[in-house]
Amino acid sequence: xxxxxxxxxxxxxxxxxxxxxxxxxxxxxxxxxxxxxxxxxxxxxxxxxxxxxxxxxxxxxxxxxxxxxxxxxxxxxxxxxxxxxxxxxxxxxxxxxxxxxxxxxxxxxxxxxxxxxxxxxxxxxxxxxxxxxxxxxxxxxxxxxxxxxxxxxxxxxxxxxxxxxxxxxxxxxxxxxxxxxxxxxxxxxxxxxxxxxxxxxxxxxxxxxxxxxxxxxxxxxxxxxxxxxxxxxxxxxxxxxxxxxxxxxxxxxxxxxxxxxxxx
Numbered sequence: 053x054x055x056x057x058x059x060x061x062x063x064x065x066x067x068x069x070x071x072x073x074x075x076x077x078x079x080x081x082x083x084x085x086x087x088x089x090x091x092x093x094x095x096x097x098x099x100x101x102x103x104x105x106x107x108x109x110x111x112x113x114x115x116x117x118x119x120x121x122x123x124x125x126x127x128x129x130x131x132x133x134x135x136x137x138x139x140x141x142x143x144x145x146x147x148x149x150x151x152x153x154x155x156x157x158x159x160x161x162x163x164x165x166x167x168x169x170x171x172x173x174x175x176x177x178x179x180x181x182x183x184x185x186x187x188x189x190x191x192x193x194x195x196x197x198x199x200x201x202x203x204x205x206x207x208x209x210x211x212x213x214x215x216x217x218x219x220x221x222x223x224x225x226x227x228x229x230x231x232x233x234x235x236x237x238x239x240x241x242x243x244x245x246x247x248x249x250x251x252x253x254x255x256x257x258x259x260x261x262x263x264x265x266x267x268x269x270x271x272x273x274x275x276x277x278x279x280x281x282x283x284x285x286x287x288x289x290x291x292x293x294x295x296x297x298x299x300x301x302x303x304x305x306x307x308x309x310x311x312x313x314x315x316x
Contacts, residue, residue, distance in 0.1 A: 053077060053078055053079050053104075053105070054078050054079065054134035054135055054271075054272070055078075055079045055081065055130055055132060055133050055134050055135075056073055056078050056079065056080050056081065056133075056134060056135040056136075056137065056271060057081045057083065057109075057126065057130075057133050057135070057136050057137070057172075058070055058073070058080060058081065058082060058083060058137045058139055059083040059113065059137065059138055059139050059140035059165070059168070060083065060084070060139045060140025060141065061080075061082035061083055061084055061090075061093065061139070062082070062084040062086065062089045062090055062093050064260065065139060065185070065240055065260055065263040065264055065267065066139045066140065067093060068260050068261055068263070068264035069137065069139065069263075069264040069267045069268060070082055070093070070097055071097060071100065071264070072261075072264050072265070072268045073104075073268060073271070074097045074098075074100050074101050074104040074106060075100055075101055075104075076104075076268075076272075077101055077103045077104045078104060078105075079104070079105040079106075079107070080097070080104065080105070080106050080107075081107050081108070081109055081126070081130065081133075082094060082097070082106065082107070082108045082109070083108070083109050083110075083111060083122070083140065084108070084110060085110065085111065085112045085113070086110075087108075087110045090108045090110060091108070093108075094106050094107070094108050107129075109122055109125060109126060109129075113140055113159070113160045113164040114142075114150050114156050114159050114160050114164070115150070116152075116159065116163065116164065116167060116314075116315065119164050119167050119168060119171075120167070120171070122168070123167075123168065123171040123172060126172065126175070127174075127175060130175070131175065132175055132176075132177065133172060133175045133176055133180065134176075134177065134180050134181070135180060135181045135182075135183065135271045135272070136168065136169060136172055136176065136180075136181070136182045136183070136233075137182075137183045137185075137267055137271060138165035138168060138169065138182065138183065138184045138185060138217075139185045139267065140160060140164070140165075141160060141161045141185060141214075142156060142157055142160045142161065143157070143206055143210045144206045145157075148203070148209070149200070149203075150200075152200070153200045154199075154200040154314065155197060155198070155200060155203070155204065155209055155213075157204075157206075157209040157210055157213045158197065158198050158200075158209065158212070158213045158216065160213075161210070161213035161214060161216075161217060162198070162213045162214075162216040162217045162220070162311070163311050163314060163315070165184060165217060166217075166220050166224075166308075166311055167315060169182050169184075169224065169235070170224075173228075173232065173233070176232070176233040177233075178231055178232065178233070179233075179234075180233035180234070181233055181234045181235075181236070181270070181271055181276070182221075182225075182233050182234070182235040182236070183236055183238060183267055183270040183271050184217055184218075184221045184235070184236065184237040184238065185217075185237075185238060185240060185267070186214050186217055186218045186221070186237040186238055186239050186283065186294070187210070187211070187214040187239055187242075188239045188242045188285070188287055189207075189210060189211040189214055189242075190211055190214055190215035190218060190294060190295035190297075190298070191208060191211035191212050191215060191295070192212070192215065192295075192297050193212045193215055193216045193219070193297065193303070193307055194212060195306060195307070195310050197209065197212060198212070198216060198307065198310050198311070199310055199313070199314065215294070215295050215297060215298060216307050216311075217237060218237045218283055218294045218295070218298045219297065219298045219303065219304040219307050219308075220304065220307060220308055220311070221235055221236065221237035221281065221283075222237070222281040222282075222283070222294070222298055222299070222304065223281070223301070223304045223305070223308060224281070225279075225280045225281025225282070226280060226281040228280070229280035229281065234276065234277065234278070234279055234280050235280065235281060236270055236276060236279040236280075236281070236282050236283070236284060237282075237283050237284070237294070238266060238267065238270050238283075238284045238286065239283075239284070239285045239286055239287060240262075240263030240264075240266055240267060240286050241262050241263050241266070241286040241287055242287055262286070263286070266284070266286045270284065279291065283298065
């Protein structure tokens with residue numbers, strides 16, 4: 053039984069992934085920002101398999117102080133994590149700017165998972181895994197937008213935040229390959245039938261289980277055991293090259309430096 057922390061677990065790919073992990077009998081720690089919804093999902097998943105263990109943690113990932121608190125709570129309650137799946141993401145929202153003046157898409161999709169991963173490293177054993185939810189939508193990162201000095205529309209903000217995530221995933225993955233967790237970024241498949249896809253593109257989308265399947269494989273299967281810093285594209289069902297900027301160390305280090313300046 054592995055202890056698996058899954059962010060954004062109350063609906064979409066997150067919920068479907070949680071379901072599969074519970075059916076496999078793991079200890080799944082569900083993250084969400086709405087405690088009532090989280091309690092309902094916990095109840096639903098607990099009923100699926102009496103041998104699995106389901107617990108929850110509440111935090112708003114658009115608030116970096118809340119992410120710090122979440123890390124402290126996880127350390128205190130669980131002590132060790134075998135797998136971290138950074139699934140939570142946002143495409144469109146009524147409030148695109150945080151009280152600190154940052155773009156919500158960058159905070160939730162890029163900075164919060166970076167902070168979670170870095171802060172949880174001491175709890176992740178050598179053969180642990182971090183699976184980061186990337187996307188086929190990747191666009192060159194405007195550092196000013198990442199730092200909250202420029203406003204972007206939904207599409208560019210989302211695509212840039214996902215490339216930024218893919219960039220730091222590669223750098224951190226390579227940095228930790230000798231004695232840290234395996235860190236991989238995954239495009240779960242384009243136009244899956246999630247709420248996000250319906251809201252963003254107005255299409256029903258394909259079977260969401262296809263996205264959950266690949267996240268479960270990335271978390272548990274041998275094929276991902278040495279995928280340190282790699283990018284998996286489920287549209288072609290293979291490891292692939294991400295956007296060229298993700299392979300440019302200088303640009304990736306720029307993104308990491310910008311995030312570190314925000315966190316400082």
